[in-house]
Amino acid sequence: MSGRKLNTFDARGADQYERTAWGRQYASGDGAVRELWIPSLGQVKADRPLPEVVAAAHVLAAGIPAETPYLKRSEPLAAPPPQPSRVRVLGVGLRDGSTAVLGDWDIEEVQRLFDVHVRDRMAKVTDGRGRRPGSDCVRCEALAGCRDIPRTPGLLGVLGPARPRKRRSVSVSDLRAYRECPARYHLTRVLKLRDGRTENEAIRRGRAVDAWLNACHGARPSVPCRDIPLPDALPGLDETELPAARAMIRAHRGLCPLDGLPATERVEPQRRVAVYDEQADVVVIAACDVVYTDDGGVVIRETKTAAHRFGERRSLVETFPQLALAVLLSASGVLGGDPRRSRVELEVLRPDGARLEELDPCDGLTLDRSRQVIATLATGWAADEVYAAEPAPDFGCSGCEAARWCSVGRFRRAADTAGESR
Secondary structure, three states: EEEEEOOOOOOOOOOEEEEOOOOOEEEEOOOOEEEEEEEEOOOOOOOOOHHHHHHHHHHHHHHHEEEEOOOOOEOOOOOOOOOEEEEEEEEEEOOOOOEEEEEEEEEEHHHHHHHOOOOOHHHHHOOOOOOOOOHHHHOOHHHHHOOOOOOOOOOOOOOOOOOOOOOOEEEHHHHHHHHHHHHHHHHHHOOOOOOOOOOOOHHHHHHHHHHHHHHHOOOOOOHHHHHHHHHHHOOOOOOOHHHHHHHHHHHHHHOOOOOOOOOOOOOOEEEEEEEEEEOOOOOEEEEEEEEEEEEEEEEEEEEOOOOOOOOOOHHHHHHHHHHHHHHHHHOOOOOOOHHHHEEEEEEEEOOOOOEEEEEEEHHHHHHHHHHHHHHHHHHHHHHHHOOOOOOOOOOOOOOOHHHHHHHHHHHHHHHHHHHHHO
8 A cells, every 4th residue: 555644634625645556465575576466367468558557566666565444544554564676567367377577667667657657647536526427327326416427318219127226337339249148248248257268360450450540549639640650560460460450550541530620629539428318227338439520510430340341231220230329329419519510430441441431310210220229239138137048040159258157058069069079
């Protein structure tokens, strides 16, 4: 625990400040070296943000061992050991025993990194008075009277619970996981159980491309993406996987939403939107790739990466339900701006090119289809209290990352294996 105690209450109404680091804590016999081991349920999480690692390291470097009872003041030990000269932060994967050194610094370097990467962020958190609606709103007792979270009764198109239950949050990704299998949704999205299997190339490539675009779009004021050199490397991709990702980024240059956009317009990469559907008593979460203003309207841009072209047998809001929710949010006005000047965009990046589609949130047919898509996804989820293992016909159990915790999934996989061996 690192902190300080004041003689009187300050302007924030606090008289004690504490910073703690969670994980397994170790020290050498002479106290010169301290270590913090941060566990992950599956494989080791080696890509934790540097400010997060430095903040934990600074607690090790400047703090003292203490009793930290839940929701109570920490109490330093009676005879604290000497301060260390070096600290290390390690990640540990509980599934396979994998480890990674996330930080290994002497005390002077920890302090320098803290001043550069953490101090200002921590001050903003401490001084912050604003409210940022999100999934945590489900546990807030003040939600009923809160004016900071937009309200859109009937957004999900479902009735309220038939009997009292805890308020929940949900995203389109949650609803799609539920459609694939209710048990899979509950195990992976609610209980956070996954077997840590390696993601395929398409997922890793899409994540790497998204991260690069977000970094460029978040650096405004900046030059357009077409003037930014292509990356020589991308996290998570090897040399054989990089060319396809670079080709997608190159294709994006001609469709970048910032290209030609006046500097006076607002651009918010990875905008997280929370809306309260009072009718269903659900906080709906939408993670939009980019939200930006344009001539009085608000534009929601969703970017998808694909290896091949997709057909047009289904409408875009059916193929990509995130677009359906974006249409409903835009039409409701919760993002501000004039809905008549607003739009929803879909940018599809492929190694051999790109395309941009636009949806008008004020178009009656688009609105009706969007409402139908969201209601169809949400109806079963809203009423379910069992979450039975009922995988969709095109999903099955063989590729499920939660199968090891699902008795039905284990049985079906064993049956499939026995059938193949005959």
